[in-house]
Amino acid sequence: MTENNDAFLQVRDLRVHFPTDDGIVKSVDGLTFSLDRGKTLGIVGESGSGKSVTSLSIMGLHKAGTARISGEVLLDGQDLISSSREEVRLLRGKRMAMIFQDPLSAMHPYYTVGTQIIEAYRVHNKVTKAVARKHAIEMLDRVGIPQPDKRVDAYPHEFSGGMRQRAMIAMALSCDPDLLIADEPTTALDVTVQAQILDLIRDLQNEFNSAVIIITHDLGVVAELADDIQVMYAGRAIEYGSAEDIFDRPQHPYTWGLLGSMPRIDQERTERLMPIKGTPPSLINVPPGCAFHPRCNYARLNGGASETEVPQLLDIGDGHRVACHLSPEQRKHAWETDIKPKL
Amino acid sequence: MTTTDIESGTATPPLGEELLAVKGLKKHFPIRQGLLQRQTGAVQAVDGLDFTVTRGETLSLVGESGCGKTTTGRLLTRLLEPTDGTIVFEGRDISHLSDGRMRPLRKDVQMIFQDPYGSLNPRHTVGKIVGAPFKLQHVKTPNGTKKAVQELLELVGLSPEHYNRYPHEFSGGQRQRIGIARTLALRPKLIVADEPVSALDVSIQAQVVNLLEDLQDEFDLTYVMIAHDLSVVRHVSDRVAVMYLGKIVEIADRVSLYESPMHPYTLALLSAVPIPDTKGKGGRERIRLTGDVPSPINPPPACRFHTRCWKAQEICKTVEPPLLELAPGHQTACHFPENQPGGEAPRVGTARSVNTARPVEAPRTEARTDTARPVDTPPAE
Ligand SMILES: Nc1ncnc2c1ncn2[C@@H]1O[C@H](COP(=O)(O)OP(=O)(O)OP(=O)(O)O)[C@@H](O)[C@H]1O
Ligand SMILES: Nc1ncnc2c1ncn2[C@@H]1O[C@H](COP(=O)(O)OP(=O)(O)O)[C@@H](O)[C@H]1O
Ligand code: SF4
Ligand code: SF4
Ligand SMILES: [Mg+2]
Ligand SMILES: [Mg+2]
Numbered sequence: 244m245t246e247n248n249d250a251f252l253q254v255r256d257l258r259v260h261f262p263t264d265d266g267i268v269k270s271v272d273g274l275t276f277s278l279d280r281g282k283t284l285g286i287v288g289e290s291g292s293g294k295s296v297t298s299l300s301i302m303g304l305h306k307a308g309t310a311r312i313s314g315e316v317l318l319d320g321q322d323l324i325s326s327s328r329e330e331v332r333l334l335r336g337k338r339m340a341m342i343f344q345d346p347l348s349a350m351h352p353y354y355t356v357g358t359q360i361i362e363a364y365r366v367h368n369k370v371t372k373a374v375a376r377k378h379a380i381e382m383l384d385r386v387g388i389p390q391p392d393k394r395v396d397a398y399p400h401e402f403s404g405g406m407r408q409r410a411m412i413a414m415a416l417s418c419d420p421d422l423l424i425a426d427e428p429t430t431a432l433d434v435t436v437q438a439q440i441l442d443l444i445r446d447l448q449n450e451f452n453s454a455v456i457i458i459t460h461d462l463g464v465v466a467e468l469a470d471d472i473q474v475m476y477a478g479r480a481i482e483y484g485s486a487e488d489i490f491d492r493p494q495h496p497y498t499w500g501l502l503g504s505m506p507r508i509d510q511e512r513t514e515r516l517m518p519i520k521g522t523p524p525s526l527i528n529v530p531p532g533c534a535f536h537p538r539c540n541y542a543r544l545n546g547g548a549s550e551t552e553v554p555q556l557l558d559i560g561d562g563h564r565v566a567c568h569l570s571p572e573q574r575k576h577a578w579e580t581d582i583k584p585k586l
Numbered sequence: 587m588t589t590t591d592i593e594s595g596t597a598t599p600p601l602g603e604e605l606l607a608v609k610g611l612k613k614h615f616p617i618r619q620g621l622l623q624r625q626t627g628a629v630q631a632v633d634g635l636d637f638t639v640t641r642g643e644t645l646s647l648v649g650e651s652g653c654g655k656t657t658t659g660r661l662l663t664r665l666l667e668p669t670d671g672t673i674v675f676e677g678r679d680i681s682h683l684s685d686g687r688m689r690p691l692r693k694d695v696q697m698i699f700q701d702p703y704g705s706l707n708p709r710h711t712v713g714k715i716v717g718a719p720f721k722l723q724h725v726k727t728p729n730g731t732k733k734a735v736q737e738l739l740e741l742v743g744l745s746p747e748h749y750n751r752y753p754h755e756f757s758g759g760q761r762q763r764i765g766i767a768r769t770l771a772l773r774p775k776l777i778v779a780d781e782p783v784s785a786l787d788v789s790i791q792a793q794v795v796n797l798l799e800d801l802q803d804e805f806d807l808t809y810v811m812i813a814h815d816l817s818v819v820r821h822v823s824d825r826v827a828v829m830y831l832g833k834i835v836e837i838a839d840r841v842s843l844y845e846s847p848m849h850p851y852t853l854a855l856l857s858a859v860p861i862p863d864t865k866g867k868g869g870r871e872r873i874r875l876t877g878d879v880p881s882p883i884n885p886p887p888a889c890r891f892h893t894r895c896w897k898a899q900e901i902c903k904t905v906e907p908p909l910l911e912l913a914p915g916h917q918t919a920c921h922f923p924e925n926q927p928g929g930e931a932p933r934v935g936t937a938r939s940v941n942t943a944r945p946v947e948a949p950r951t952e953a954r955t956d957t958a959r960p961v962d963t964p965p966a967e
Contacts, residue, residue: 289787289788289789290787387876403878404651404878405878406878433650433651433814433879434650434814434816434855434858434859435650435854435855435858435875436878437858437860438858438860438872438874439874439875439876441860442874460787460788461860462788462862463817463859463860463861463862464860465862466860466861466862466863466864467860486864487864490862490863490864491863491864500789501788501789502862503792504788504789504791504792505788505792505817505862506792506795506817506818506820506821506822507817507820507861507862508816508817508820508844508856508859508861509861511820511841515796515799516792516795516796516821517792518789518790518791518792518793518796519789519792520793522757522759522760522790523757523787
């Protein structure tokens with residue numbers, strides 16, 4: 244595995260388990276990746292695959308006592324998992340910030356948008372209210388809120404969905420965070436507004452050289468933004484690579500399934516869609532071996548290994564990593580004969 | 587399905603026949619204010635739609651949220667009464683039929699709802715949910731309702747053993763199948779499907795899309811599909827109607843809509859969809875609309891899109907462009923349409939080229955578009 248030991252963000256063997264009445268939910272179960280400043284990592288996967296839990300763990304936002312977290316999250320060398328909640332809280336805003344799917348969950352309904360940006364800014368900057376207010380108006384302007392000097396005094400519910408999302412982005416970016424995590428930032432939005440928001444994230448990243456993690460189930464969105472892509476299934480990374488690796492030479496049967504399930508806007512698809520059969524797995528009783536094996540068309544090719552041995556995420560060259568028992572020849576054959584011609 | 591013999595006895599007419607015809611369809615929701623609840627205005631949710639649906643086809647309605655798609659669907663299924671205009675189903679005007687007179691028609695026109703979680707009663711078993719239409723319509727099934735329901739469950743890819751289970755025991759995709767089974771119970775002729783797959787994960791979405799296609803082939807169903815995912819729409823539709831603020835701005839067969847869109851709004855909509863490949867990363871031709879859709883309480887006069895349209899001229903603010911057929915089967919409501927027949931090479935929103943202007947601070951009433959937008963050759967496939 245190409246381990247990048249001086250990367251700005253390093254996640255090592257992260258595990259997040261939730262004890263529940265029905266058993267232990269293994270939401271994230273051994274996740275390792277790293278990210279440099281100025282780069283964007285896309286995390287994709289079905290709902291429940293652990294994307295949001297991963298980001299909340301990095302941000303230190305799990306409710307105290309609910310989650311059992313182990314592993315390391317190094318932000319510029321400091322381990323966040325072993326730091327106190329207070330230490331992590333102080334990093335939020337300036338060192339790292341998060342954009343949520345639902346802006347209302349991140350904004351307080353009783354305070355104006357401006358007040359919230361001003362407070363967030365003043366936590367990290369010793370400035371007067373007036374200076375902070377000017378900064379808030381600038382930020383709202385930057386994210387394309389019309390008449391920001393008036394809108395700064397509006398309440399979140401007075402904004403449309405797209406404007407709220409932009410206001411939350413303004414809040415998240417008000418202290419130029421070094422790491423920005425965007426969890427489904429556009430899922431609730433129309434495509435036209437989505438396009439505006441994606442442009443915005445890209446522009447602001449270019450300007451501040453931030454590290455960005457974009458979490459989504461939309462492969463089109465990651466294709467727009469991400470340098471690297473991590474595909475998750477049942478709490479683990481099953482494939483990791485550059486955007487070119489994932490779109491042009493994907494190696495994991497689950498990644499093939501995602502691509503085959505998706506209708507394309509830019510071409511007529513003559514074949515039927517190729518759905519992944521079955522349903523997503525339970526995270527309490529994760530299938531043994533490869534968690535994907537009950538849904539995988541190739542599970543029988545490996546003399547039972549798929550059902551008994553957990554495949555490790557292994558580098559197959561240039562940082563492209565795959566967790567699958569198929570041999571390179573088997574993968575090449577399956578991709579070229581079964582999958583690629585039908586996409 | 588053969589046992590649920592509820593066909594009216596008339597032979598199914600051939601394909602190509604008009605099943606549904608909509609003229610001048612309007613729905614205005616009154617806004618009431620003050621102590622006396624006096625009407626102070628109206629939400630013009632649907633404001634004058636004309637279209638037809640042919641037996642056996644899939645017509646999709648697309649557009650941004652709030653443009654009136656769901657309201658249209660609820661009008662077609664007569665869950666709502668139109669403010670104006672007519673809905674003719676199989677030659678019969680159903681626009682203002684009373685509930686009682688609508689009841690026998692309900693088995694012909696069914697709706698699938700967006701939310702597979704909210705639309706199933708959590709306290710009823712799957713058997714009761716899927717069997718309810720038989721009870722409501724007093725339909726006799728030769729081998730009993732249970733048998734009929736179990737056949738429906740198998741038809742949609744569930745198992746007969748699911749009969750006694752409750753909705754919460756199922757995944758989103760399975761719940762949507764339960765909803766589809768219920769919809770199919772009475773062998774409808776027209777199904778209005780409101781975002782049937784948008785709450786589902788992509789892999790499950792594909793399962794349901796394939797199921798809907800199979801059922802259409804098997805039972806000669808006609809679909810009005812409401813969707814905001816333009817990729818899914820391209821896959822499932824025969825024809826597509828693009829709505830903006832309560833009006834249809836363009837309607838055409840799938841191929842001409844996606845390959846030579848004429849209305850500027852359609853171009854903008856298509857070009858906003860991110861494409862899942864690496865070829866055009868950050869470098870596709872883009873038409874960027876700024877701002878959100880204006881309020882349907884006070885829609886802009888004349889062409890409703892003029893506040894966001896980069897081609898808008900004076901006339902667009904004063905004269906409403908009529909929906910005209912500019913190419914065979916292709917209607918557009920615009921004074922300055924794109925891609926007119928005989929014009930230059932088609933310009934497609936999703937075409938690939940090099941240009942990336944990304945304004946951030948544009949005022950919301952002005953449309954932004956890249957300055958030098960080259961004319962593109964159509965995409966290879
Ligand atoms: N506080 C909690 N207690 C118990 N289980 C939890 C908790 N938070 C998350 N989970 C479970 O962890 C799994 C992963 O959740 P997560 O929210 O990360 O999924 P996701 O990939 O973000 O999905 P979505 O796309 O639906 O948001 C799910 O099975 C979820 O039910
Ligand atoms: N019962 C109602 N009362 C008032 N306004 C309504 C009602 N139902 C829908 N609307 C409004 O009508 C417009 C169109 O709604 P809808 O058809 O649900 O949009 P879509 O489905 O395209 O998102 C919206 O502005 C919506 O708020
Ligand atoms: S390890 Fe086996 S089951 Fe898992 S993806 Fe590879 S072939 Fe399929
Ligand atoms: S009529 Fe005018 S404003 Fe409306 S879409 Fe056409 S060019 Fe744009
Ligand atoms: Mg999530
Ligand atoms: Mg709707």
